[in-house]
Amino acid sequence: EIQLQESGPGLVKPSQSLSLTCSVTGYTITSGYDWSWIRKFPGNKMEWMGYISYSGSTNYNPSLKSRISITRDTSKNQFFLQLNSVTTEDTATYYCARGRRLMDAWGQGASVTVSS
Amino acid sequence: DVQMTQSPSYLAASPGESVFISCKASKSISNYLAWYQQKPGEANKLLIYSGSTLQSGTPSRFSGSGSGTDFTLTIRNLEPEDFAVYYCQQYYEKPYTFGAGTKLELK
Numbered sequence: 001e002i003q004l005q006e007s008g009p010g011l012v013k014p015s016q017s018l019s020l021t022c023s024v025t026g027y028t029i030t031s032g033y034d035w036s037w038i039r040k041f042p043g044n045k046m047e048w049m050g051y052i053s054y055s056g057s058t059n060y061n062p063s064l065k066s067r068i069s070i071t072r073d074t075s076k077n078q079f080f081l082q083l084n085s086v087t088t089e090d091t092a093t094y095y096c097a098r099g100r101r102l103m104d105a106w107g108q109g110a111s112v113t114v115s116s
Numbered sequence: 117d118v119q120m121t122q123s124p125s126y127l128a129a130s131p132g133e134s135v136f137i138s139c140k141a142s143k144s145i146s147n148y149l150a151w152y153q154q155k156p157g158e159a160n161k162l163l164i165y166s167g168s169t170l171q172s173g174t175p176s177r178f179s180g181s182g183s184g185t186d187f188t189l190t191i192r193n194l195e196p197e198d199f200a201v202y203y204c205q206q207y208y209e210k211p212y213t214f215g216a217g218t219k220l221e222l223k
Contacts, residue, residue: 004159044216044217046203046214048205048211048212059210061211101148101212102162102207104162106159106160108159
C-alpha cells in the first residue's frame with residue numbers, strides 16, 4: 001500500500017524559503033506516475049502547485065513559477081518542495097500526492113505558517 | 117485559469133438521506149472532472165474521475181454525473197463516515213483547479 005508523508009518546518013519567516021519533504025513508501029517514484037504538491041489555504045481554497053514526473057521533469061503553476069522548485073532524491077524515494085520569498089499568504093497546509101492530473105494517493109498534509 | 121464554482125459550501129443532512137453537490141466550470145472541461153473526499157487527520161481520497169467513474173474502493177452509494185460545464189456528486193443513503201468535505205477538481209488543462217469545497221455535516 002502506498003503511503004506519502006510530508007515533513008518540514010511548521011513555521012517560516014517572511015522572505016525566507018519554505019522547504020518540505022515528501023517521503024513515499026510502498027511505491028518507487030521512478031516507476032511511473034507523476035508526483036504533485038497541492039496546498040490548502042485557511043478558508044479551504046485548494047491550489048495545485050506543480051509536479052515532478054517519474055523521469056524528473058517538472059511543471060509548475062504559473063502563479064508560482066518564479067518561486068517554486070520541485071526536486072527529488074530517488075535513492076531515498078523522496079521528493080521536495082521549495083518555495084522562495086514566502087509571505088503570510090503562503091500560510092497553508094501543504095500536501096504531496098501521487099499523480100499529476102488525478103491524485104490517487106495523498107499525504108495527510110503539513111501545516112506551514114509564515115510569520116515573523 | 118478554469119474557475120470551478122462549487123455549491124453549496126455547507127450542507128447538513130442525516131444518515132440515510134441523499135445529498136447533491138454541484139460543480140460548475142467556467143468553460144467546457146469535457147468530462148475531465150474528479151471528486152475528492154477530505155477528512156481531518158486522514159489522507160484525501162479520490163472518489164470519482166472522468167466525471168462519473170468510481171475509483172477503486174469508492175462505495176456504490178457515490179455517483180457522479182455531468183459533462184461540459186455542469187457536474188454533480190450524489191451520495192445516496194448517507195453513512196456516518198460520509199460526513200466530510202468534498203472538492204471537485206478539473207484536469208482538463210493546467211493549472212488544474214479545485215472548487216471551494218462543500219462541508220457535509222451531520223444534521
